[in-house]
Amino acid sequence: xxxxxxxxxxxxxxxxxxxxxxxxxxxxxxxxxxxxxxxxxxxxxxxxxxxxxxxxxxxxxxxxxxxxxxxxxxxxxxxxxxxxxxxxxxxxxxxxxxxxxxxxxxxxxxxxxxxxxxxxxxxxxxxxxxxxxxxxxxxxxxxxxxxxxxxxxxxxxxxxxxxxxxxxxxxx
Numbered sequence: 766x767x768x769x770x771x772x773x774x775x776x777x778x779x780x781x782x783x784x785x786x787x788x789x790x791x792x793x794x795x796x797x798x799x800x801x802x803x804x805x806x807x808x809x810x811x812x813x814x815x816x817x818x819x820x821x822x823x824x825x826x827x828x829x830x831x832x833x834x835x836x837x838x839x840x841x842x843x844x845x846x847x848x849x850x851x852x853x854x855x856x857x858x859x860x861x862x863x864x865x866x867x868x869x870x871x872x873x874x875x876x877x878x879x880x881x882x883x884x885x886x887x888x889x890x891x892x893x894x895x896x897x898x899x900x901x902x903x904x905x906x907x908x909x910x911x912x913x914x915x916x917x918x919x920x921x922x923x924x925x926x927x928x929x930x931x932x933x934x935x936x937x
Contacts (some may be wrong), residue, residue: 770893789818799867800861801862801863803859803913804857804859805859805905805911805913806858807910811853815850818846821846844846858912862920862921862924865880865928866878867912868880873884876903878903883930884896884899884931885933886931886932886933887923888914888918888933890935891906892905892907893921894915
């Protein structure tokens with residue numbers, strides 16, 4: 766089936782499922798493409814924020830007599846840093862691989878790469894590198910974000926073979 770036909774079928778099935786949902790009926794079938802999602806765990810930024818909180822408390826010394834700041838504002842600031850650290854811990858980084866896209870979330874938002882935008886995929890010990898034609902490369906690291914690199918490499922190999930993308934495996 767051609768991709769334009771698949772997109773048309775997907776669009777029509779979405780419309781039909783919306784109508785069926787309004788009528789209280791069950792949807793006809795899965796209308797979303799199959800997505801393999803590989804999640805990591807961000808622990809570096811929360812750790813750095815926690816160390817920054819400790820440094821801030823140690824330097825400010827709110828327990829001393831010559832503490833000149835407003836104590837309420839000081840603890841509100843500490844609480845905001847704690848909330849930010851918890852937010853980054855639970856906001857898990859990921860790589861989503863569909864039939865014709867790669868998707869991830871960076872600091873500036875959600876990013877999508879199509880096969881024409883990918884130059885090469887490189888597998889190294891502890892890293893997966895997706896080199897894009899334009900823009901920054903995507904680096905997925907076991908050390909920084911605890912990604913399941915073996916499963917990612919298997920899925921990306923299938924993706925690269927399907928779209929004739931250069932595939933490279935580097936060994937130390």
